[in-house]
Amino acid sequence: MIGLRSTSSRYGAGAQTLHWLTVVLVIAAYVMSRGDGYSLYSAAADGPRRIHETFGVLVFVVVVLRLLWRLIDSVPAKQRIPRWMAAAAKLVQFALYALLIAIPATAILGTWLEGIPVTLPGFDIAPRIAKAHGLGQLIMEIHAILGDTILWVAGVHAAAALFHYFCLRDGVFQSMAPGRMKN
Numbered sequence: 001m002i003g004l005r006s007t008s009s010r011y012g013a014g015a016q017t018l019h020w021l022t023v024v025l026v027i028a029a030y031v032m033s034r035g036d037g038y039s040l041y042s043a044a045a046d047g048p049r050r051i052h053e054t055f056g057v058l059v060f061v062v063v064v065l066r067l068l069w070r071l072i073d074s075v076p077a078k079q080r081i082p083r084w085m086a087a088a089a090k091l092v093q094f095a096l097y098a099l100l101i102a103i104p105a106t107a108i109l110g111t112w113l114e115g116i117p118v119t120l121p122g123f124d125i126a127p128r129i130a131k132a133h134g135l136g137q138l139i140m141e142i143h144a145i146l147g148d149t150i151l152w153v154a155g156v157h158a159a160a161a162l163f164h165y166f167c168l169r170d171g172v173f174q175s176m177a178p179g180r181m182k183n
Contacts, residue, residue, distance in 0.1 A: 033144075093157075
């Protein structure tokens with residue numbers, strides 16, 4: 001059984017739960033998204049849109065909790081890896097956090113600029129800014145691109161973790177893997 005807090009070799013249950021919850025929510029939000037931005041706001045898409053937007057808001061909430069958790073929880077000791085790998089890991093981690101914040105922010109901003117409320121189960125959040133249709137469309141296109149981008153960056157992140165596990169056989173993958181894993 002792992003504890004809530006991280007140790008020198010593994011992330012604790014708190015960090016792991018927030019990490020894997022983020023993974024599940026991002027995938028779920030992506031699956032519930034529609035490729036066609038114009039049909040997204042049709043009556044037929046109301047249910048899936050509400051679910052997509054709810055997952056997006058939950059992603060944002062979990063990311064804020066992750067950042068707050070990082071302020072009070074330690075991280076496992078750094079593994080001895082080449083400097084370029086450490087730099088790449090920092091870059092990917094920064095990109096993931098930036099995308100996890102930018103994606104919900106662009107969704108809310110773009111939706112409101114289109115004059116459309118953010119729809120959640122049971123209630124709507126009315127636009128808080130003036131309508132600007134062209135800018136709203138542009139920001140929603142950026143949102144869609146960022147949504148695709150996070151899957152690629154997360155894929156690189158996952159591939160690197162698997163490389164550490166299968167090729168380097170160090171403890172990087174095991175530090176975030178759920179359950180008890182031996183090196």
